[in-house]
Amino acid sequence: MTSTPTARPPVARKDLLKAFTASLSGTTLEWYDFAIYSAAAAIVLPSLFFPSGDPMVGVLLAFSTYAVGYVSRPLGGVVFGRLGDKIGRKKVLVWTLFLIGVSTFLIGVLPTYQSISVAAPLILVLLRFAQGVGVGGEWGGAVLLSSEYGNPHYRGFWSSAAQIGPPAGNLLANGVFAGLSLALPEDSFFAWGWRVAFLLSAVLVLFGLWIRLKLEDTPVFKAVEKTGQRAEKPISELWTEERRPLISAVLSRIGPDVTYALFTVFTLTYGTMILGLDRATVLGAVMFGSAFQLVCIPLAGFVSDLINRRLLYGIATLGTVVWTFVFFANLDAGGAAWMYIGIPIGLFFHSLMYGPQAAFVVEQFSPRLRYTGASLAYTIAGVLGGALAPMMFTLLLDVSGSWVWVAAYLAGTCVLTLIGLAIGRDNDVQEDLDHLDTARPGAAV
Known part of the structure; x- marks a missing residue:
């Protein structure tokens, strides 16, 4: 049976909205945690966990711990991505959310260097590592949760649920941080105020778990199970059967990751340390x-359903490069x-890349290997892009004394993204529609 272009997924609209909310809440928590750490790494952690006579050295050490959260992501991508293609999206997403939340909460109660000496930064690195492992399995599953419940003709929009998480989490995190900075004297903020931001992650964890536990697995995964197409060895099968899609997906993510790190993380350091601006202002x-971005990302995802997704992504990548030079040239x-x-x-151009990104990555892989493929693409690109970016920006600025090398x-990295888009494939809607037909009650196998 061949589906018509107007075919709908075999789920009630309320379940579709639950899936959208579950995807959004998980990535919001993920990025709330990472944004809290990013802000703390730029402002608080250098003096509390990495004391040094040179403030820039302290920032570099704090950002190196920030990078650990990215470096550990591939482990989570391998472990949870493999499980997601074998046992289902929902079960894995419950564990990833729990791991991220607990790690962040424990950072909020961790004694500082003054209390337990070198054990403090070592435990911080360990918790950051655990955070990254959870995040490594979170994004791929969150994207699949919303996109595989939604109509594949509008994959760009439905997949954007996971993409809204970063600005939503960033907004919450920086809002909490800015509020605490304004409400508390500086000594109180450094003594205990910053911890409140980490402890509040427990609220997001409980809400996310409540939503996810009420959901069934995605119709596409049910169809893969029903037809006996589940991958037995997802990692090896991905590498032998879908290597080019993996390379395309990895490269496509690097430029946007670096862009986001520049405009949301590095600007905090540049604004406070180089320009002398108040941290609340930045x-x-x-x-x-x-x-x-809360509006721009889903809008960009929707627009990518109406026009060629790769074209929109590529134009936005070029626009990002131009704007970065304009931004720094006028900043002083x-x-x-x-x-x-x-x-x-800058974040608008990021939205035009990031909105279509989840759909582009998902559609590079066959349904039976999607969780593994999307997770590995996300985590490997995170190491090559977002993990290194804050350190590289800081190092290049410190060595050269000029923002030009930062923009360069x-x-x-945006050139790498353009290469990834060039070697990728366009959306094959029929591939998903055939699986969705199989999942319908009474469908023949």
Whole structure:
């Protein structure tokens, strides 16, 4: 049986909305945790966990711990991605959410260097590693949860649920951080105020678990089970059968990861340490840009369903490179006002890449290997892109004394993304529709 272009997934609309919410809540928690750490790494952690006579050295050490959360992601991608293709999306997503939340909560109660000496940064690295393992299995499953419940003709929009998580989490995290900074004296903020932001992650964990436990697995995975197509060795099968899609998906993610790190993480360091701006001012600009993305990302995903997804992605990548040079060229003179203009525009270009990204990555892989493929693409790109970016930006600025090398580094990573888009494939809607037909009650195998 061949589905018509108007075919709908075999689920009730309320279940579709639950899947969208479950996907959004998980990635919101993921990025709330990472954004809290990012802000803390730029402002608080250097003095509390990495004391040094040189402030820039402390920042570099804090960002190196930030990178651990990315380096550990491939382990989570391998472990949870494999399980997601073998036992289902839902079961794995419950465990990833729990692991991320517990790790973040424990960072909030961790004694500082002054209390337990070198054990403090070592435990921080361990918790950051655990965070990354959970995140490594979270994104791929969250994307599949919403996209495989939704109509594949509108995969760009439905997949954007997971993509809204970063700005939503970033907005929550920086809002909490900025609020605590304004409400508390500096000594109180450094003594205990920053911990509140980490402890609040427990609320997001409980909400996310409640939503996910109420869901069934996706119709596409049920169809894969029903037809006996489940992968027995997902990792090896992915590498032998779908190597080019994996390379395409990895490269496509690097530029956007680096862009996000620049406009939401590095700008905190540059604004406070180089321009001498108040940290609440820079956090406010990041929050404003993140709020803007809440609308831009799903809109970009929807637009990518109407036009060629790779074309939109590629144009946005080129626009990002141009805007980065414009942003830094005017930053010294523009100061705080330019931050409120430049960061949101930078995040707008990021949205045009990030909105279609989840759908592009998912559609590179066959349904039976999607969790593994999407997770590995996400985690490997995270190591090559987002993990290194804050350290590289800081190092290049420290060595050269110029922002030009920072912008050039971003431009180089965007070239890799353009290569990934060029070797990727366009969406094959029929592939999913055939699986959805199989999942319908009474369908023949």
